[in-house]
Amino acid sequence: QVQFVESGGGLVQPGGSLRLSCLASGSIFSKYAMGWYRQAPGKQRELVAAITSGGSTNYADSVKGRFTISRDNAKNTVYLQMNSLKPEDTAVYYCNAKFATREYWGQGTQVTVSS
Numbered sequence: 034q035v036q037f038v039e040s041g042g043g044l045v046q047p048g049g050s051l052r053l054s055c056l057a058s059g060s061i062f063s064k065y066a067m068g069w070y071r072q073a074p075g076k077q078r079e080l081v082a083a084i085t086s087g088g089s090t091n092y093a094d095s096v097k098g099r100f101t102i103s104r105d106n107a108k109n110t111v112y113l114q115m116n117s118l119k120p121e122d123t124a125v126y127y128c129n130a131k132f133a134t135r136e137y138w139g140q141g142t143q144v145t146v147s148s
Contacts, residue, residue, distance in 0.1 A: 035059050035137040037128045042142030045118055049146070053113040055139055063106040064075035066131045069113045071124035071144075078127070082113060095121075118146045 041053040053069065065138040068083035082102035083093045092101055111128065121147050128139035 037139035039139045039142040044145045050116045055111045057109045062109040067111040068129040070127045073124040
């Protein structure tokens with residue numbers, strides 16, 4: 034079982050930045066593929082960004098060039114740097130970990146982009 038502590042969400046004005054962090058428990062964090070998903074009210078949960086155990090990344094088209102996912106295996110932490118935020122980025126953001134057939138979710142952190 035993997036547990037997460039997510040942090041960094043909050044209220045920000047359009048054009049602003051936030052950095053989300055997800056601290057994972059366990060000793061095999063480096064083996065997990067990690068991702069950030071988001072879910073806005075009335076919408077399905079969607080992948081925002083993902084990073085493999087080897088460091089390869091992929092992004093949703095809507096965030097390319099604005100968001101950056103990274104990981105620090107020594108700290109068991111994955112980050113999502115979000116720049117040039119837009120109102121449509123408003124959602125609950127969830128940390129996700131995958132390894133073989135196992136998948137784990139964080140509790141979510143709210144990001145609100147509004148003036």
